[in-house]
Amino acid sequence: MTIRIAIVGLGKIASDRHIPAIDGDAGFVLAATVDPTAQPRDGVPHFGDLASLLDSDIAIDAVAICTPPQARYDLAHMALGAGKHVLVEKPPAATVTAAQALAATAQESGAVLFAAWHSRYAHGVAPAREWLQGRTILGVAIDWREDVRVWHPGQDWIFAPGGFGVFDPGINALSIATRILPRPLMVEGGHLAVPENRAAPIAGNVRMLDTAGVPVTVTLDFLQEGPQTWYITIDTDEGRLTLSQGGRILRTPDGESEGDDREYAEIYAAFAKAVAAGRSDADLTPLQLVADAFMRCRSVVAPPFDG
CATH class of the missing domain: 3.30.360.10 (Dihydrodipicolinate Reductase; domain 2)
Structure with missing residues (x-):
């Protein structure tokens, strides 16, 4: 199974880490990107916001949330609610409560939430x-x-x-x-x-x-x-x-x-396994310590x- 994934937030971490990892993994294909200000990548459908992507006819299975943490809850919640698997950069949200709410949303939707503790x-x-x-x-x-x-x-x-x-x-x-x-x-x-x-x-x-x-x-x-x-x-x-x-x-x-x-290559390999198993992996312990x-x-x- 090839996972069609969209990147939300085309900043430094997405460009330096996520896109190369996706390009290097035959189990993924970059299906779309979302960012209100960044330039599109050649040949990849681009949207100014996640809602527009979800309302489009572009087929995706998952999203990688690479925005600053303040925006991660709303975006991940939207994607999970639409039944999309979510890989979210560390930390998974700006607060412990928001991260816990995402875990509950994933369980309710049946989609996978994966916290990318890359280290x-x-x-x-x-x-x-x-x-x-x-x-x-x-x-x-x-x-x-x-x-x-x-x-x-x-x-x-x-x-x-x-x-x-x-x-x-x-x-x-x-x-x-x-x-x-x-x-x-x-x-x-x-x-x-x-x-x-x-x-x-x-x-x-x-x-x-x-x-x-x-x-x-x-x-x-x-x-x-x-x-x-x-x-x-x-x-x-x-x-x-x-x-x-x-x-x-x-x-x-x-x-x-x-x-x-x-x-990041290992992150995406682990995310693919989590999606295949239908099992979320979103440990919040580091966030709780902060x-x-x-x-x-x-x-x-x-x-x-x-x-």
Whole structure:
């Protein structure tokens, strides 16, 4: 079965990641695109809004929602209500409640909802989870720092309410941590630095514990210049495990393993399997931790950000 998929939102993530993954997977065909401002792709039907696509005679089976998070609920809800399977970029919605509502809509409609936690598909994540099994975890340190001016140039939505700020990349680290660690995490406190002219944090430190009391520290910075930092370090009774480059490189006392960047190819392969099985895959745990951080951490004022 070939899945006829439409992309909604033709921004940087769609162009850099989703379209190449679709083009490289024989199980998908790009049937349409939706964006009120972007230029159409040659030979692909284009619409200014999702309702116009759904009302048209263009046949689609699924949509990939690649808009900023503030718009994802309405679009995914519309698509699910029309019986279309939905792959939604991370995070699946701007709030936990909205994401839960999408999951309920998917169940009611019989369509599949798939949350694209792309970092969980990095090369080192699955073997890291396996290596940790049976070992005693002593502590976890997450260090996630990148330059918003490189990855989100001119994208003001990211610092608007519901845009997540530094948690836009930081939630990737949480998606990995909640995948490989054996017990649930709880936010204890910390601080989030919010520029005085913005509504979302640009940096922060978050203290967590797992349900056995193991400490987990999270350091986030959206103004990192030079080499970018995406590390998770886990100390165990049998040595240290390190995931670097966002999970692409795994180092343990047994050696080092590095893989290619195939996160989005793996996402679409997993989405196809979910559609074939008729089973949604929409874990909300990373999103819940971000919401908990906003509730438990102290907000401090940072200098204005105009980058």
